[in-house]
Amino acid sequence: MVKSKHTREQIFDLLSAIPDPEIPVVSIREMGMLREVFVTDQGYEIIITPTYTGCPAMGLIEADVKMTLEIAGVKPVKVSLVYDPAWTTDWMSDVAKEKLRKYGIAPPLHSSCNQDVFAHNIIQCPRCHSGDTVMLSRFGSTACKSLYKCNDCKEPFEYFKCHF
């Protein structure tokens, strides 16, 4: 039997420092991938959820969580992957969205934009804020982003697809 020395809040604080492996300006907590921390007499269980089912960063995130807690002397730790409730970009905080924009990635629109499969939405350029942009490719460097171009400032940029 392990007597827990760390509170749920302390664990959350420790894990809040872990950046998203693909977009290091936001943390896994801000992204909504860190779902829950359970503190019991048996140890600590960390619940994470993938953005996309095939997200190749999950293995790395799990390793990061374990390493962060190991260094802080938190043990034993179990990391569990859950699919339910399914991740949505609506879980991203406004602060996180602003960080994305400053990083050059247009943040996701509210999920309601995705109700119609074939809808075409106006995506604002993260650099000059123009709404005159065009999609170059529905898929970009990662599964969660599309590639766009701004017709005003002529800069290409990525858009974090809304996912509801």
Add this chain to the structure above:
Amino acid sequence: MTQQQALYKYCLRLGDNALVQSYRLSEWCSNGPILEEDLALTNFALDMTGRAQALLTYAGKIDGNNKTDDDLAYRRGEREFYNILMHELPYGDFANTIARLFYSATFEYLFFSGLMNSTDETLAAIAAKSIKEVKYHMAHATDWVLRLGDGTEESHRRMQNGISENWMFTGEMFEMDEVETLLAGVSVVVSEIKAKWLSQVSKVMAEATLTLPTDTYMQTGGRNGIHTEYLGHILSEMQYLQRAYPTATW
């Protein structure tokens, strides 16, 4: 067949559909007509690998013999794979791949919408997750069917070929047997989504100036492990490492 055996087979069928589709799509890596299509098709492949991983992991738990997702992907023989035949056929030209993706993503969109209401919580969760991705697959495939179908003479000819050649393999998507019957409430009644699928497919094809194939003989077998010669070749490559070095780990 027990309820447990039925659920195991149901998960394998869904998992194998995702895995084999993913394998064929990933063959487009570095072979796409343009870089953006390389990205799109391999992104889909990645989504499907993730879906296969979730479903095969669950299948392993149901089976109860400590089989992992990797065991099920790499250590089963051809006759123990239950994907539909369409997914294992060689990818052909780009229009052929798009035709297949169009048929299957349109189906999967309806299918996972139904599976989200499954009484099995794990399947419902996987469905809720998958449908978000399938929407993109469907939108993308539909865009290309329209663009190629209503494009140049050659693109139209190729798109029509793809649509016609894969037609005889679409019937298998709507088959039901003992497995589905035993899993009432858990499984999706696919015979009920056929009309919706046909109406969506017909609508897009009309807009794309393509001709809907007339109903013909439907080839079947994969759902029960009877495959074309192509699956064996896929497995010989995919499973090579685990077969040559059975205890190898990452």
